[in-house]
Amino acid sequence: MKTDLSTYAAEHGVKYFMISYTDLFGCQRAKLVPAQAIGAMQRDGAGFAGFATWLDLTPAHPDLFAMPDAASVIRLPWKPDVAWVAADCTMADAPVDQAPRVVLKQLVARAAAEGLRVKTGVEAEFFLLTADGAAISDHQDRAEKSCYDQQALMRRYDVIAEICDHMLALGWGPYQNDHEDANGQFEMNWEYDDALATADKHAFFKFMVRSVAERHGLRATFMPKPFPGLTGNGCHCHVSVWNSAGTVNAFADPEMPFGLSARGRHFLGGIMRHAPALAAITNPTVNSYKRINAPRTISGATWAPNAVTWTGNNRTHMVRVPGPGRFELRLPDGAANPYLLQAAILAAGLDGLAHAADPGPHSDVDMYRDGHTVSGAPRLPLNLLDALRAFEADEALRVNLGGAFSSAYLKLKQGEWDSYCAHFTAWERETTLDV
Numbered sequence: 001m002k003t004d005l006s007t008y009a010a011e012h013g014v015k016y017f018m019i020s021y022t023d024l025f026g027c028q029r030a031k032l033v034p035a036q037a038i039g040a041m042q043r044d045g046a047g048f049a050g051f052a053t054w055l056d057l058t059p060a061h062p063d064l065f066a067m068p069d070a071a072s073v074i075r076l077p078w079k080p081d082v083a084w085v086a087a088d089c090t091m092a093d094a095p096v097d098q099a100p101r102v103v104l105k106q107l108v109a110r111a112a113a114e115g116l117r118v119k120t121g122v123e124a125e126f127f128l129l130t131a132d133g134a135a136i137s138d139h140q141d142r143a144e145k146s147c148y149d150q151q152a153l154m155r156r157y158d159v160i161a162e163i164c165d166h167m168l169a170l171g172w173g174p175y176q177n178d179h180e181d182a183n184g185q186f187e188m189n190w191e192y193d194d195a196l197a198t199a200d201k202h203a204f205f206k207f208m209v210r211s212v213a214e215r216h217g218l219r220a221t222f223m224p225k226p227f228p229g230l231t232g233n234g235c236h237c238h239v240s241v242w243n244s245a246g247t248v249n250a251f252a253d254p255e256m257p258f259g260l261s262a263r264g265r266h267f268l269g270g271i272m273r274h275a276p277a278l279a280a281i282t283n284p285t286v287n288s289y290k291r292i293n294a295p296r297t298i299s300g301a302t303w304a305p306n307a308v309t310w311t312g313n314n315r316t317h318m319v320r321v322p323g324p325g326r327f328e329l330r331l332p333d334g335a336a337n338p339y340l341l342q343a344a345i346l347a348a349g350l351d352g353l354a355h356a357a358d359p360g361p362h363s364d365v366d367m368y369r370d371g372h373t374v375s376g377a378p379r380l381p382l383n384l385l386d387a388l389r390a391f392e393a394d395e396a397l398r399v400n401l402g403g404a405f406s407s408a409y410l411k412l413k414q415g416e417w418d419s420y421c422a423h424f425t426a427w428e429r430e431t432t433l434d435v
Contacts, residue, residue: 002070003070003071003073004039004042004070005017005038005039005041005042005068005070005073005083005085006035006038006039006042008070008073008083009035009038009083010035012075012080012083013080013081014035014075014080014081014082014083015034015035015081015082016032016033016034016035016081016082016083017032017033017035017038017041017068017073017082017083017084017085018030018031018032018033018082018083018084018085019031019033019041019045019046019066019068019085019087020066020084020085020086020087020203021048021066021086021087021088021089021099021101022100022101022203022337022338022339023053023054023055023099023100024054024055024056024098024100024337024340024408024409024412025054025284025337025412025416026284026335026336026337026338026340027053027054028203028206028207029048029053029066030084031046031048031066032082033046038068041068042068042070044065045065045066045067045068045087045090046065046066046068046087047063047064047065048063048064048065048066049063049064050063050064050089050091050096054412055089055096055098055099055408055412056098056407056408056411056412061091062091062092063091064089064090064091064096065089065090065091066087066088066089066090067087067088067089067090068085068086068087069085069086069087069088070085072085072086072200073085074170074204076208076211077165077166077169077170077208078162078166078208078211078212078215084204084207086101086200086203087101088101088102088105089101089102097402097403097404097405098402098404098405098407098408098409100337100338100339100340100343100405101196101199101339103339103340103343103401103402103405104195104196104199104339104340104342104343104346105196106402107343107346107347107350107400107401108194108195108196108346110346110350111241111346111350112244114350114353115243115244116241116242116243116244116250117194117241117242117243117244117246118194118195118239118240118241118242118342118345118346118349119192119193119194119195119198119239119240119241119242119246120192120193120195120198120237120238120239120240120342120345121189121190121191121192121193121198121237121238122198122202122235122236122237122238122338122341123187123189123234123235123236123237123238124187124188124202124205124206124209124222124235124334125180125185125186125187125222125233125234125235125334126185126186126187126209126220126221126222126233126334127182127184127185127186127220127221127223127226127227127233128156128159128184128186128213128218128219128220129184129218129219129220129221129226130218130219131217131218131219132219133219133221136183136184136227137156137184137218137219138152138155138156138183138184140152140155141155141179141183141184142183143183144298144299145181145299145300146179146180146181146182146183146185146299147178147179147180147181147299148178148179149179150179152179152183153177153178153179153186156179156186158216159212159213159216159218160177160186160188162212162215162216163188163208163209163212164177164188166208166212167188167190167205172190172191172201173190173191174188174189174190174191175189175190175191176188176189177189180231181231181297181299181301181303182227182230182231182232182297182298182299183230183298184230185230185231185233188205188209190205192238192240194246195342195345195346196342198338198342199338199339199341199342200338202338202341203338203339206222206338209222221233221334222235222334222335223287223334223335224283224285224287224288224290224291224333224334224335225287225288225290225291225294228290229297229298230297230298230299231297231299231301231302231303231304232290232291232294232302232304232333232334233291233333233334233335234291234303234304234330234332234333234334235332235333235334235336235341236328236329236330236332237328237329237332237341237342237345238326238327238328238329239267239326239327239328239329239345239349240252240325240326241263241264241267241349249325249326250263250264251263251264251267251325251326251327252264252324252325253324253325254324257362258312258321258324258362259321259323259324259325260321260324260325260327261325263353264325264327265358265359266352266353266355266356266357266358267349267350267352267353268310268319268321268327268349268352268359269352269356269357269358269359269360270348270349270350270351270352270353270355270357271319271327271329271345271348271349271352271359272308272310272319272352272357272359272360273348273351273352273357274347274348274351274394274396274397275308275318275331275348275378275380276308276378276380276381276386276387276390276394277387277390277391277393277394277397278331278344278345278348278397279292279331279380279381279387279390279391280381280384280387280388280390280391280409280413281336281337281340281341281343281344281391281409282329282331282332282333282336282341282344283331283332283333283335283336283381283384283387284335284336284337284340284384284413285335285384285416286383286384286416286417286420287335288333288335288384289381289382289383289384289387291304291333292304292305292306292331292333292380293306293380293382296368301316301368302368303315303330304330304333305317305318305330305331305367305380306367306368306371306379306380307367307371307374307377307378307379307380308377308378308379308380309362309363309367309374309377310327310359310360310362310363311362311363311364312362312364314364314366315330316365316366316367316368316371317330317363317367318330318331318380319359321362329345331380340409343401344397344401347397347400347401348397348400350400351396351397351400360376363377384413384416384417384420385417388410388413388414388417391406391409391410392410
């Protein structure tokens with residue numbers, strides 16, 4: 001039964017709704033709508049000038065309308081008279097095919113047409129910084145191996161516990177929180193869900209973490225590599241595929257190696273086949289390539305992949321199969337768009353299923369120490385431009401994601417790369433002033 005947002009407001013004491021959509025660069029855009037006006041907004045959508053956000057639109061385009069998906073509504077636990085609701089972008093009464101949530105929903109529908117439900121969980125890592133973003137917020141957090149540091153975790157108890165309490169109240173099933181590998185870095189985990197639900201939660205999680213950090217006078221960042229020498233922010237994604245009822249794991253087969261069924265191997269094969277192009281979406285910023293191609297960090301390991309390889313329970317590879325019926329994609333970073341991350345996984349995996357793709361041989365070596373001994377494994381892109389070129393060359397992935405989206409994404413991201421190249425840096429002056 002479709003949720004009536006006016007009724008929801010009356011029943012839950014909601015005074016305002018944030019009608020929110022995520023643009024191509026992962027920026028969340030919203031309008032704050034009083035509850036008295038939400039009925040019309042639910043029917044007609046909230047109007048935006050699309051050109052004012054990161055979409056491939058011009059000032060001449062008609063209004064973009066964000067249609068709230070009432071099934072996604074979440075009351076802000078830290079401000080319960082406000083509710084956030086994810087929206088789908090439309091224009092001239094048609095879906096905006098380049099809009100990230102629309103792209104994901106189209107792929108979810110394609111999987112459903114094949115009797116499949118893709119379920120995922122994300123491991124979102126972030127740093128807690130000083131309010132100006134200049135340094136980590138805890139000056140005592142200096143250990144060489146700071147992962148799981150008990151004292152450092154408890155010094156940020158107020159922030160981490162508040163976020164976890166909110167997830168408990170929302171029914172997300174959070175099950176662990178820890179200090180991560182870098183000084184000032186944390187990770188929080190909650191239960192996996194259908195891909196669209198995970199994307200909505202991921203988008204809200206980033207909003208919530210930033211908001212709670214600000215309430216404590218801090219700044220949270222999901223930037224892939226905010227500090228040289230420290231481990232970057234990953235966003236590992238665990239993937240499994242189920243039957244349409246969500247009761248049988250189509251990836252699980254106890255008789256097969258790693259407990260991964262033939263269909264699971266084909267889906268994984270799609271991920272492996274399209275990995276260089278996937279990086280343009282899973283690692284979408286210039287800074288992303290400071291993480292996946294980083295030298296050894298202070299802790300001794302980057303925990304990020306450097307080649308297109310897969311393995312069993314070994315964290316030095318791009319894909320890890322830690323147990324039967326699922327795999328972990330370790331390529332994505334904290335800058336990944338919550339909706340495009342899921343869409344890219346579905347697009348690559350469904351192509352793998354369609355063509356019975358072979359993931360190739362697995363490897364058990366320590367890729368950080370012995371990666372040079374693995375032959376035939378493509379290297380991941382060295383920079384954003386290489387990733388964009390790989391994406392442009394991967395016609396199958398572009399078609400699966402949709403032509404409108406792929407063209408818009410390539411155009412805007414190429415513009416971002418060009419802007420980066422045109423930017424003069426202190427490094428240039430320091431190294432070439434006296435050439």
